[in-house]
Amino acid sequence: MINKLIAKIQKTKAPIVVGLDPMMKFVPEQIRRAAFEEFGETLEGAAEAIWQYNKGIVDAIYDLVPAVKPQIAMYEQFGVPGMIAFQKTVDYCKEKDLVVIGDVKRGDIGSTSEAYAVGHLGKVQVGSKMCGGFDEDFATVNPYLGSDGVRPFLKVCKEEHKGIFVLVKTSNPSSGELQDRLVRAAKGSTAGEDAGDKPLYEIVGSQVAAWGAECMPESGDYSYVGAVVGATYPEQGRILRKIMPRTFILVPGYGVQGGKGADLVYFFNEDGLGAIINSSRGIIAAYQQEKYARFGEAGYAEAAREAVLEMKRDIACALESRG
């Protein structure tokens, strides 16, 4: 799947993933009204509204980008009907041949992580049959529980030719509270008292690189074990790029969160690959920005398309002008 993602990035010339994180306040009035008329102001009504909204976006952008990243929390908040909308969105995007990165940030221990892995990336045994659950192409994984929590995902990825992106350095303001903590070098290291101390994200980055070395596809330069590193931390991105040379980096935080095109160059390798940049509300709610106001609510999908095209130019320009 990592090779499919890379091939699609090369074909579309867009190292871009569109975050399908529908919030009710993004959904145009007419879509909300139609959904509420059919299902009432209920979880079912909300789920119908976000599904119709997503469908409009996907129809408008699927030929421009390689991948989408639905954020499951935005669906899970609407309970079971929300999860049905998530499933519909995943299925529809796969029909459109988009690579689907489930932004689920799961992670648990042993058999529990295995259950998440089969539920999101694999198949689960039911009697004599194997059944697919949500069946995304990639999932994001939280590393706090250590390799017990990650290895079940690696196993399923290997069997199913899927992939993961492990959280390393997240884009949010408080990500440093734990991730930037300076960790002492292991005892018995030959280094002096300060030498060898590293921030926690570098340790996680090294682990991701090690897992990745075990998880290379039969051909190609990149592992199917990727990393998440926020666009809002370009300096850390530069360091992590070196620590994890064969790791694909999923980069959130572009646009609304403050990351700029020029900050992104550090996340790419010299082959022009190695990173895929996410934008969510900057694209799906573009029509609410002054810049795209001319599209109006009814033109929200066309505004999203225009925002993708502009993001593509911004990134291409930044990559061309790097030294």
Next chain:
Amino acid sequence: MINKLIAKIQKTKAPIVVGLDPMMKFVPEQIRRAAFEEFGETLEGAAEAIWQYNKGIVDAIYDLVPAVKPQIAMYEQFGVPGMIAFQKTVDYCKEKDLVVIGDVKRGDIGSTSEAYAVGHLGKVQVGSKMCGGFDEDFATVNPYLGSDGVRPFLKVCKEEHKGIFVLVKTSNPSSGELQDRLVRAAKGSTAGEDAGDKPLYEIVGSQVAAWGAECMPESGDYSYVGAVVGATYPEQGRILRKIMPRTFILVPGYGVQGGKGADLVYFFNEDGLGAIINSSRGIIAAYQQEKYARFGEAGYAEAAREAVLEMKRDIACALESRG
């Protein structure tokens, strides 16, 4: 809700939570067969089987324990039908007046964590209405993203009188890979070169205590911000108990994972409170142990009841003999 949990622990004399983590291999043949006859070997069939299995367990134990902890991964693996079984299980346990701890280990940034918080503990705005999603009483939360990821849960807990348990030191063998890393004291501290260095779990524990201090119920000694610390690490439990004196500790890892009654005393305060011990397969699949084999498959629920009673005696005995 923390006060309700404490009152129920005192009433049942059982600081015990039963983990409802149904795996298909635990479900008795007759329940599986009936479900597959009705729904086929499908996700719906699997979901029906685990729901009926859960119902039997809950009916057999609800008067003995204060709380249950469904592990959502075990439901999520069966896709949407699994999530329906999760919802049914939560609703049924609440009908039986059990406190429901959703073991969801969610955690994301800002508005995304807020979506998880409202989906699992609060209500979500749909048009002019507020709708409840999964609506557990407590949820487990992963702290890797920092306080941005936790604060939205605190807000919802305050509004809804709910609670969370933050992962601090998990029960699994590899939990130390990140959680035990020795973190350097902040620069500018007056401590010497080694003094003040702490393992990461202590730093997280201190954060939990600080969040907890902001989140005390109107009366009572314990915060509604709890912590998860594995029974398999009693020495760390002893330290964390001191760092977080007003924090309720959810303790997984008893029984099958290796934690023993005698290890548990360190997790309790001198008031005999402050901890609640989880057992999952040791109870729900007790009938598969030689010790309870006399109950047979058909008696799986009675075996679970017997296992709860024995666990209760083991913990009471350990608490009495400490000192």
